Amino acid sequence: MMILSRLLGCQEQLGFLHQSKEELTDSHPVVCNRNILVELEEGVGVAVMKMKSPPVNSLSLDFLTEFSISLEKLENDRGCRGVILTSAVPKIFSAGLDIKEMCGKSAEHYAEFWRAVQEMWLKLYKSNMVTIAAINGNCPAGGCLMAVSCDYRIMAENPKYSIGLNETQLGIVAPFWFKDTIANTIGHRATERSLQLGLLYSASDALKIGIVDELVPEEKVLNAAAATMSQWLAIPDYARQISKSMMRKPTLDRLLTHRESDIQNFVSFVTKDSIQKSLQTYMESLKQRKG
Numbered sequence: 001m002m003i004l005s006r007l008l009g010c011q012e013q014l015g016f017l018h019q020s021k022e023e024l025t026d027s028h029p030v031v032c033n034r035n036i037l038v039e040l041e042e043g044v045g046v047a048v049m050k051m052k053s054p055p056v057n058s059l060s061l062d063f064l065t066e067f068s069i070s071l072e073k074l075e076n077d078r079g080c081r082g083v084i085l086t087s088a089v090p091k092i093f094s095a096g097l098d099i100k101e102m103c104g105k106s107a108e109h110y111a112e113f114w115r116a117v118q119e120m121w122l123k124l125y126k127s128n129m130v131t132i133a134a135i136n137g138n139c140p141a142g143g144c145l146m147a148v149s150c151d152y153r154i155m156a157e158n159p160k161y162s163i164g165l166n167e168t169q170l171g172i173v174a175p176f177w178f179k180d181t182i183a184n185t186i187g188h189r190a191t192e193r194s195l196q197l198g199l200l201y202s203a204s205d206a207l208k209i210g211i212v213d214e215l216v217p218e219e220k221v222l223n224a225a226a227a228t229m230s231q232w233l234a235i236p237d238y239a240r241q242i243s244k245s246m247m248r249k250p251t252l253d254r255l256l257t258h259r260e261s262d263i264q265n266f267v268s269f270v271t272k273d274s275i276q277k278s279l280q281t282y283m284e285s286l287k288q289r290k291g
């Protein structure tokens, strides 16, 4: 019930009510949501989802809810066959899960938050559409999860940007389905090293290890994503979708089977004093780094 009311509440915020006339008459309909801008190029059947939640596109409960609803809308739109996921915030793809959602809140809140994280991943990983991440900025932890859940990743070749699952550096643990998703991308051994050490890879190292598929100059990321999209869309949908599902279903089923226990694990993990302390110390270190 709580989730339903949040979804309904969010649908109002989603801004279908706030579209300007220009946006509606444009041949590229734009939906201006609070955290995500969705632009569907109807003739081509490709949507661009631009995350725009400054300063760092952190994945808050509101953001995740909006993301899942937006993706579902595209999924149900027969005119949309592909999605490019990118950021409208300079230098940041996404800073990952919003740490504030994991600090000093109730057990009920943590459970609701974690269900929303699961939902985002389930929707993205099982999408029938072609999904391409156009990574135009830093991409740690939950941001990396989003990227590796797509079918293909193109990253800006900027030495200042990094990508990876750095959870252990915060004193927390990436859950099994984060691990499965990255292992399906870079293999078991590289995942073991990557997870234990909480490695963040530079763009060039990310290409070498296979977290990303291609590097291009920053200003060409979106064009490169569009070019790759047209190659993938040249394959008949049905054959491609069955192949995708064949590869991903066991990983999806594992979370679906253990969804409730995964939420309980998260809640009991995150409510530990030691974990709360680690997360608070990490947030403070982020603030101090600035000063």
Ligand SMILES: CC/C=C\C/C=C\CCCC/C=C/C(=O)SCCNC(=O)CCNC(=O)[C@H](O)C(C)(C)COP(=O)(O)OP(=O)(O)OC[C@H]1O[C@@H](n2cnc3c(N)ncnc32)[C@H](O)[C@@H]1OP(=O)(O)O
Binding pocket: 055, 056, 058, 091, 092, 094, 095, 096, 097, 098, 099, 100, 138, 140, 141, 142, 143, 166, 167, 170, 172, 173, 174, 175, 265, 266, 269, 270, 283, 286, 287, 290
């Ligand atoms: C047994 C296991 C069972 C179950 C599982 C249990 C547990 C948990 C699993 C949880 C999995 C977690 C996944 C995650 O995604 S955790 C988040 C990890 N993210 C990071 O480590 C990134 C942190 N951020 C950065 O490194 C930098 O901010 C970044 C992205 C490189 C950008 O740098 P910069 O442009 O310089 O910006 P600032 O650092 O100055 O940040 C601006 C502003 O944003 C705040 N902020 C940054 N990141 C986050 C975040 N992830 N959440 C919330 N807030 C964030 C930062 O503090 C600044 O705030 P201020 O108020 O000072 O302006």
